[in-house]
Amino acid sequence: MSTDTGAAAPAVPDRTLPGERGFTRIADRVVAKIAARAAREAIAPLPRNIKAPHTTVNVRPRARGTGPMEDSPLGTARVRVTLELEYPGDLGARCAAVRRRVTEQLGTLANMEVPEVVVQVERLRLPGEHEGRTV
Numbered sequence: 001m002s003t004d005t006g007a008a009a010p011a012v013p014d015r016t017l018p019g020e021r022g023f024t025r026i027a028d029r030v031v032a033k034i035a036a037r038a039a040r041e042a043i044a045p046l047p048r049n050i051k052a053p054h055t056t057v058n059v060r061p062r063a064r065g066t067g068p069m070e071d072s073p074l075g076t077a078r079v080r081v082t083l084e085l086e087y088p089g090d091l092g093a094r095c096a097a098v099r100r101r102v103t104e105q106l107g108t109l110a111n112m113e114v115p116e117v118v119v120q121v122e123r124l125r126l127p128g129e130h131e132g133r134t135v
Contacts, residue, residue, distance in 0.1 A: 024074055025061055025074075026059070026074060026075075026110050026112070028057055028058075028059045030110070031057045031059050031077050031079075031106065031110055031112065032055045032056065032057045033055075034105055034106055034109050034110055035055040035057060035077075035079045035081065035102045035105070035106060035117075036052070036053050036054065036055040036081075037105070038098075038101040038102045038104070038105035038106070039053035039055065039081045039083060039098045039101065039102055040052055040053055041101055041105075042094070042097040042098040042100070042101035042102070043083065043085065043094055043097070043098060047086055047125070047127070049125060050084045050085075050086065050125060051083075051084050053081050053082065053083040053098075054081070054082045054083070055079060055080065055081050055082070055102075056079075056080045056082075057077050057078065057079050057080075058077070058078045059075055059076070059077045059112070060075050060076050060077075061074065061075040074110065074111045074112055075112055075113070076112060076113045076114070076115060077106055077110070077112045077113075077114050078114075078115065078116045078118075079102055079106070079114060079116065079117045079118070080117075080118045080120060081098055081102065081117065081118070081119050081120065082120045082122050083098070083119070083120070083121060083122065084121070084122055084123040084124070084125055085121055085123075085124055085125070086124070086125055086126075086127060087124040087125065087126055091121065091124075095119040095121070098117070098119050099117040099119060102114065102117045103117055
């Protein structure tokens with residue numbers, strides 16, 4: 001004799017500790033895209049003839065079993081941003097703004113620690129300068 005009334009069995013809460021439930025890994029290319037967008041935001045607006053920043057990253061995931069997961073970063077990212085800037089301008093301040101923004105965004109959006117952001121200015125352009133000629 002069956003007493004099934006069609007009701008679903010009550011859900012059993014997951015009692016697994018947060019650090020033991022699994023591991024989140026963010027792909028390097030996603031971290032690079034977040035960093036590139038953050039760099040673009042830091043130097044916005046981009047003049048028409050200036051290329052968008054390019055980033056490369058070296059991501060090291062957080063080691064398993066190194067403490068509670070709730071507040072700790074998922075890993076560390078070392079970032080290199082290559083960009084063009086308009087000249088004249090305060091190059092140091094613009095590079096510092098890129099470093100700050102990249103560090104902030106990767107911390108917020110990817111929960112990553114960013115111990116190093118290298119900003120490489122590949123080219124300086126004068127306002128109205130055409131492609132190919134550089135300072």
